[in-house]
Amino acid sequence: MSSTERRQQIVSRAAGLFDKTGYSSTTMDDIAKEVGVAKPTLYHYFPSKDDILHAIHEEFIDLLIDRHEARSETGLRAEQLLLEVMADILELMETHRGHVRVFFEHHRELPAEARGPIKAKRDRYERIVEDLIAAGVESGVFRQADPHLAALATFGMCNWAYQWYRPGGALRSRELAYQFWNYLVYGLGTDQLTPATARAVPPA
Amino acid sequence: MSSTERRQQIVSRAAGLFDKTGYSSTTMDDIAKEVGVAKPTLYHYFPSKDDILHAIHEEFIDLLIDRHEARSETGLRAEQLLLEVMADILELMETHRGHVRVFFEHHRELPAEARGPIKAKRDRYERIVEDLIAAGVESGVFRQADPHLAALATFGMCNWAYQWYRPGGALRSRELAYQFWNYLVYGLGTDQLTPATARAVPPA
DNA sequence: GAAAACCGACCCACTGGTCGGGAAATTCCT
DNA sequence: AGGAATTTCCCGACCAGTGGGTCGGTTTTC
Numbered sequence: 001m002s003s004t005e006r007r008q009q010i011v012s013r014a015a016g017l018f019d020k021t022g023y024s025s026t027t028m029d030d031i032a033k034e035v036g037v038a039k040p041t042l043y044h045y046f047p048s049k050d051d052i053l054h055a056i057h058e059e060f061i062d063l064l065i066d067r068h069e070a071r072s073e074t075g076l077r078a079e080q081l082l083l084e085v086m087a088d089i090l091e092l093m094e095t096h097r098g099h100v101r102v103f104f105e106h107h108r109e110l111p112a113e114a115r116g117p118i119k120a121k122r123d124r125y126e127r128i129v130e131d132l133i134a135a136g137v138e139s140g141v142f143r144q145a146d147p148h149l150a151a152l153a154t155f156g157m158c159n160w161a162y163q164w165y166r167p168g169g170a171l172r173s174r175e176l177a178y179q180f181w182n183y184l185v186y187g188l189g190t191d192q193l194t195p196a197t198a199r200a201v202p203p204a
Numbered sequence: 205m206s207s208t209e210r211r212q213q214i215v216s217r218a219a220g221l222f223d224k225t226g227y228s229s230t231t232m233d234d235i236a237k238e239v240g241v242a243k244p245t246l247y248h249y250f251p252s253k254d255d256i257l258h259a260i261h262e263e264f265i266d267l268l269i270d271r272h273e274a275r276s277e278t279g280l281r282a283e284q285l286l287l288e289v290m291a292d293i294l295e296l297m298e299t300h301r302g303h304v305r306v307f308f309e310h311h312r313e314l315p316a317e318a319r320g321p322i323k324a325k326r327d328r329y330e331r332i333v334e335d336l337i338a339a340g341v342e343s344g345v346f347r348q349a350d351p352h353l354a355a356l357a358t359f360g361m362c363n364w365a366y367q368w369y370r371p372g373g374a375l376r377s378r379e380l381a382y383q384f385w386n387y388l389v390y391g392l393g394t395d396q397l398t399p400a401t402a403r404a405v406p407p408a
Numbered sequence: 409g410a411a412a413a414c415c416g417a418c419c420c421a422c423t424g425g426t427c428g429g430g431a432a433a434t435t436c437c438t
Numbered sequence: 439a440g441g442a443a444t445t446t447c448c449c450g451a452c453c454a455g456t457g458g459g460t461c462g463g464t465t466t467t468c
Contacts, residue, residue, distance in 0.1 A: 003446080022312060024228035027423060038449045040426080045447095049424065079397060104367070105309050108226060133392075142392045146383075153387050156364030157357050163308070164356060179350075183357050187391025188337075188346045193283060207412080231457055242415045244460080249413095253458065 007045050010035055011059060014052045015098025023053065023106045053106060054114045060099040061121045064088060068128055078136030079185060082154070085129055087177035089158040094167045101162055126151060142185075154184060211249050214239055215259045219302025227257065227310045257310060258318045264303040265325045268292060272332055282340030283389060286358070289333055291381035293362040298371045305366055330355060346389075358388060 001009070013034045017026045028049055032039040046052050067088045076084070093100050110118060129151045136142035142150075157180045165176070205213070217238045221230045232253055236243040250256050271292045280288065297304050314322060333355045340346035346354075361384045369380070 006447090022228070024226070025313070028425080029423075037447095039424090040450085041448050043425070079393070109229070136392075141394060141396050143394050145387070145392055149380075149383055150387065150392060152365070152368060153361050153384055156362070156384075157360040159367075160360030160364045161356070163363075176353075179353055180357055180360075183349070183354065183388060183391075185391050185393040185397065187387075187389050187393075188340075188349060188354060189283070189389040189391075190345060190347050192345050193389065210413090232459080233457075241413095243458090244416085245414050247459070 003045075006035075007055075010042060010045055011052060011055045012098070015056050015096070015102055017098070018053075018056070018106065019098035019101045023102065023109050050109070050111045050114070053102065053109060054111070054118070056099050056102045057107065057110065057114070057118045058121075060092070060096060060103045061118065061125065063092060063096070063099075064125055065121065065128075068125075077141065078132055078139060079141050081132050082129075082136070082185075083177065083181045085132070086154065086158050086181050087174050089155075090161060090165070090173040090177045090180075093162055093165050094173045097162070097167070104159060104162060126155070129154060157184065207249075210239075211259075214246060214249055215256060215263060216302070218256045219260050219300070219306055221302070222257075222260070222310065223302035223305045227306065227313055254313070254315045254318070257306065258314060258322070260303050260306045261311065261314065261318070261322045262325075264296070264300060264307045265322065265329060267296060267300070267303075268329055269325065269332075272329075281345065282336055282343060283345050285336050286333075286340070286389075287381065287385045289336070290358065290362050290385050291378050293359075294365060294369070294377040294381045294384075297366055297369050298377045301366070301371070308363060308366060330359070333358060361388065 010031065014026070014031045017030055017034055020026075021030070028039050028042055031052070032042055035042070042052075046055070068085060071081070071084055107115070107118065130147040133142060133145070133150045133154075134147040137144060137147065158177070161176070165173075171179075214235065218230070218235045221234055221238055225234070232243050232246055235256070236246055239246070246256075250259070272289060275285070275288055311319070311322065334351040337346060337349070337354045337358075338351040341348060341351065362381070365380070369377075371377075375383075
């Protein structure tokens with residue numbers, strides 16, 4: 001096993017344990033055992049536990065950004081791109097469960113120096129989705145809505161799934177993305193609800 | 205200060221710290237200091253740190269359930285009840301930030317005996333929302349949709365807000381609930397999207 | 409005067425990280 | 439090619455700080 005392979009292995013096994021047990025409840029010995037190696041060996045690949053956490057964060061957000069960018073030249077319309085983004089996120093819950101939970105729950109545990117760069121990438125990705133929604137509004141496929149808020153709603157639907165989604169279940173991640181996209185784009189309501197009034201002001 | 209008041213105070217201060225620093229990174233000394241008391245005194249009110257965690261969980265889910273039940277006799281229609289549920293959740297992010305984060309992120313840290321009862325209540329609340337959506341489908345205000353999935357989408361939008369919502373911000377929780385409810389019920393799409401085809405099958 | 413509330417000092421298991429050295433693979437030299 | 443030199447990879451044993459929890463006792467309240 002090459003050096004980079006082992007490094008990779010440590011990251012993904014650690015992510016799995018953090019997912020199962022949480023970051024602080026997982027010890028370096030746990031990780032070492034899971035990898036099949038003694039604790040000091042871990043320190044040959046990572047200077048500290050926090051650096052493993054950092055590697056997980058970086059790997060995850062890079063995956064998301066890369067997937068989107070690989071698609072950005074295809075000329076898909078805004079609503080289609082939105083579906084693909086949702087599918088990206090949900091797919092990573094199949095393939096990178098540990099990364100997802102760590103990325104969402106353990107960013108506060110990141111060492112101070114690492115937080116900045118990660119947050120920058122996170123913001124960049126949020127910005128991508130906002131811009132995408134804004135483009136949809138511009139082109140007329142989405143109604144007038146605050147892109148920031150709509151992006152947060154989208155992320156909410158998808159990101160929250162890490163709390164309940166289990167890979168082996170009945171629903172493949174892509175189908176799930178499609179259902180959620182459907183709720184978001186077409187809404188749950190029928191014609192029996194009167195859009196004009198309902199969209200105005202919240203009832204007290 | 206009465207005994208129950210102090211108990212209450214410990215719970216809410218602890219929740220605040222857990223929110224800020226995370227459960228395992230917060231020490232009993234931290235909590236004691238925050239409450240203005242010495243560590244052993246905490247053990248006069250709670251047998252262990254885990255029991256504080258448990259108290260937070262219970263308080264939170266009870267709040268949600270109670271609020272819904274207080275409303276269940278009012279004869280509101282399904283879509284209105286759904287809005288109220290969303291508003292409940294988001295309001296607790298203003299008034300009980302710590303509880304929210306703890307409830308969502310630290311259920312795995314609960315001692316084994318406590319997990320069961322809490323999960324039962326959690327399931328009960330999820331069931332309430334599912335039934336509410338099912339009733340809306342039944343009465344024709346919501347289109348044919350899987351109530352379970354639609355509930356998960358709803359929870360996603362609202363629950364995820366604990367990650368970014370800050371009480372002092374521009375948006376009051378009720379307005380936010382209304383915006384999200386609007387997205388969910390009416391959708392983001394305009395007439396330029398063709399509902400019939402789009403709702404069918406996910407594109408490969 | 410007894411029960412409830414409170415605390416300083418202590419204990420000890422646990423865990424992130426280190427140390428010094430041993431095996432295994434690579435490179436270098438002749 | 440073959441053996442020495444060096445780097446890479448690996449580990450058993452240890453260290454020191456931390457933090458949940460306890461003990462024995464004092465103060466406050468009723």
